[in-house]
Amino acid sequence: MDVEKGKTAKYLKEKRPVPKEVTEQLKYFTRTKKSILNALKEGDKTIPQLAEILAIPKDEVVFQLMSLLKYGFVETGEIDDMDEYFYYKIKNDGKN
Amino acid sequence: MSEQMKSLEFDVLVIGGGIAGGEAALNLANLNYKVLLVEKELSIGGKMIMLSKVFPTLDCAACITTPKISEIARHPNITIFTGAETRKITKIEEHHFEAIVLQKPRYVNVTDCTGCQLCEQACPVSVSDQYQYGLVGRKAVYIPFSIASPRAAAIDIENCTLCGACERVCPTQCIDFTQTEEEFLVTIKSIVVATGFDLFDPLKIPRYGYGTFKNVITSMQMERQLAPTRPYNTILRPGDGKMPDNIAYVLCTGSRDKSLGNPICSQICCMYSVKQAQLLMGALPMADITIYYLHIRAFGKGFNEFYAQAQDMGVEFVKGKVGKITEKENGNLILRYEDIEQGKVQEAEHDMVVLSVGVLPNQGISDAFENKKLELDPFNFINQADILASPAKTSIDGVFVAGTASGPMDIPDSILSGGAASAETTSYLRRALL
Numbered sequence: 100m101d102v103e104k105g106k107t108a109k110y111l112k113e114k115r116p117v118p119k120e121v122t123e124q125l126k127y128f129t130r131t132k133k134s135i136l137n138a139l140k141e142g143d144k145t146i147p148q149l150a151e152i153l154a155i156p157k158d159e160v161v162f163q164l165m166s167l168l169k170y171g172f173v174e175t176g177e178i179d180d181m182d183e184y185f186y187y188k189i190k191n192d193g194k195n
Numbered sequence: 196m197s198e199q200m201k202s203l204e205f206d207v208l209v210i211g212g213g214i215a216g217g218e219a220a221l222n223l224a225n226l227n228y229k230v231l232l233v234e235k236e237l238s239i240g241g242k243m244i245m246l247s248k249v250f251p252t253l254d255c256a257a258c259i260t261t262p263k264i265s266e267i268a269r270h271p272n273i274t275i276f277t278g279a280e281t282r283k284i285t286k287i288e289e290h291h292f293e294a295i296v297l298q299k300p301r302y303v304n305v306t307d308c309t310g311c312q313l314c315e316q317a318c319p320v321s322v323s324d325q326y327q328y329g330l331v332g333r334k335a336v337y338i339p340f341s342i343a344s345p346r347a348a349a350i351d352i353e354n355c356t357l358c359g360a361c362e363r364v365c366p367t368q369c370i371d372f373t374q375t376e377e378e379f380l381v382t383i384k385s386i387v388v389a390t391g392f393d394l395f396d397p398l399k400i401p402r403y404g405y406g407t408f409k410n411v412i413t414s415m416q417m418e419r420q421l422a423p424t425r426p427y428n429t430i431l432r433p434g435d436g437k438m439p440d441n442i443a444y445v446l447c448t449g450s451r452d453k454s455l456g457n458p459i460c461s462q463i464c465c466m467y468s469v470k471q472a473q474l475l476m477g478a479l480p481m482a483d484i485t486i487y488y489l490h491i492r493a494f495g496k497g498f499n500e501f502y503a504q505a506q507d508m509g510v511e512f513v514k515g516k517v518g519k520i521t522e523k524e525n526g527n528l529i530l531r532y533e534d535i536e537q538g539k540v541q542e543a544e545h546d547m548v549v550l551s552v553g554v555l556p557n558q559g560i561s562d563a564f565e566n567k568k569l570e571l572d573p574f575n576f577i578n579q580a581d582i583l584a585s586p587a588k589t590s591i592d593g594v595f596v597a598g599t600a601s602g603p604m605d606i607p608d609s610i611l612s613g614g615a616a617s618a619e620t621t622s623y624l625r626r627a628l629l
């Protein structure tokens with residue numbers, strides 16, 4: 100097959116359209132990521148604090164924030180006075 | 196796509212690259228037999244490679260698995276297909292089988308991938324990571340996990356937007372979206388089935404609230420939380436990120452229960468729960484751990500001592516059958532249970548619950564056999580036709596079974612069973628020469 104190396108995604112895109120759910124999921128992640136990082140730019144926060152500011156369920160914050168931790172956008176800070184919730188902070192100004 | 200099917204020839208086909216299949220493949224390869232190992236996942240290693248530490252020695256699972264896995268991967272007599280399926284297995288005559296192996300496209304050329312992860316960094320997509328049992332996300336292009344073998348990227352085509360960012364940054368240009376499925380016609384003399392077990396799905400017990408109450412997790416999710424390559428910064432409640440300090444275990448979830456179609460004991464849940472309780476006491480020194488059990492089955496070498504050790508460490512054991520779990524507004528959980536010793540119904544509050552899910556048969560592989568029937572036992576594990584004299588023997592001469600494909604067992608027994616399967620396979624292959 101004569102498809103130039105490094106440009107093969109385009110080839111498959113012509114044969115296999117990207118489902119709508121996939122683009123929707125990408126938009127959702129990009130939006131949530133942005134709002135979490137913006138909130139953390141204002142100062143370190145715990146998961147319940149983020150959930151309140153962003154008005155999304157706490158379990159969803161856990162999932163998205165831990166993903167951002169894994170991808171290197173965020174790092175773990177101190178634990179709160181009650182030894183219950185960690186503070187999370189922005190890493191590298193949100194660029195990984 | 197209808198290129199001519201490629202033909203391959205080996206002495207033995209091992210189906211399933213967990214610890215049992217890996218052990219069998221390695222033994223056979225060391226005896227100079229040519230082995231084809233077919234694994235359906237993107238990495239070999241099975242469930243064991245995902246574990247934290249292992250009972251009863253508390254050795255780190257990755258430290259034991261990694262050297263073994265790399266020995267298998269590097270062995271000149273072993274060819275490995277990951278992300279592949281075996282179909283249409285036909286017995287032509289004694290010492291002569293044919294099978295179709297379907298290699299699914301990974302969209303990454305494994306030999307050229309250096310595992311640099313630049314593609315992961317570039318990929319904009321984030322979806323649930325199946326190798327972290329859904330606790331965290333991963334990219335659409337991803338290295339399955341850090342100790343995966345092969346440690347090479349793969350593309351999750353279902354979730355890929357085909358934006359091309361990954362292939363633009365890949366330094367070795369090994370990403371290739373033109374890859375398609377490939378079929379191979381494989382000729383072998385003998386087969387080892389080591390397809391392992393499935394985990395019980397706790398959604399089947401709605402009264403435990405798994406899926407709805409986010410602080411109810413499975414034992415496999417706790418294994419991941421305890422592993423060095425954990426999904427979170429430490430052990431946390433998935434519901435709100437709180438560090439738990441009062442954790443309950445519900446043993447026999449999905450085992451020993453006729454109404455759920457699984458009347459037998461899973462053999463490993465008691466011991467892995469006792470292990471996790473000990474590890475949690477180490478990781479969260481202030482935490483209380485309570486194990487709700489029906490009977491503690493600690494029958495193996497060193498097991499009873501391991502159980503006693505947990506009791507000495509302060510793990511609480513309550514003989515009780517958990518009927519229902521409800522959730523409080525703060526995410527804590529109320530367990531309603533029948534206290535067997537006191538003969539009455541009690542309630543207790545915990546801030547996290549771990550369901551010790553049982554071992555179920557992985558039945559699919561028997562459908563791949565075309566002209567001979569691979570028989571299952573009454574519990575749908577692969578039937579051991581002569582369990583006392585020849586435990587690896589199945590209903591088909593020349594097809595042997597290894598590990599949990601034949602029933603619930605722990606790692607030492609799975610390795611022993613892999614050893615038995617390789618010995619019986621060797622004896623079968625030698626008979627061809629007589």
Ligand SMILES: Cc1cc2nc3c(=O)[nH]c(=O)nc-3n(C[C@H](O)[C@H](O)[C@H](O)COP(=O)(O)OP(=O)(O)OC[C@H]3O[C@@H](n4cnc5c(N)ncnc54)[C@H](O)[C@@H]3O)c2cc1C
Pocket residue numbers: 210211212213214215216233234235236239240241242243246248249250251279280281389390391392394414415418463467470557559560597598599600604605606607609
């Ligand atoms: C939460 C938990 C904790 C545990 N902790 C311990 C412990 O501390 N100590 C201990 O001794 N044991 C422990 N165990 C048990 C241990 O995981 C098993 O004994 C062991 O993994 C069994 O190995 P196996 O190779 O038989 O099966 P598996 O690990 O299930 O491997 C089977 C392999 O076959 C592949 N496969 C399946 N179907 C196909 C197919 N059709 N084609 C190709 N490939 C296929 C699978 O992808 C997998 O890689 C634990 C289990 C659980 C669930």
Ligand code: SF4
Pocket residue numbers: 108317318319320335336350351354355356357358359360361362
């Ligand atoms: S082409 Fe797919 S895998 Fe590659 S970066 Fe884009 S979304 Fe990710």
Ligand code: SF4
Pocket residue numbers: 303307308309310311312313314315347348364365366367368369370
């Ligand atoms: S696919 Fe390319 S960019 Fe991704 S890990 Fe492999 S070599 Fe690196």
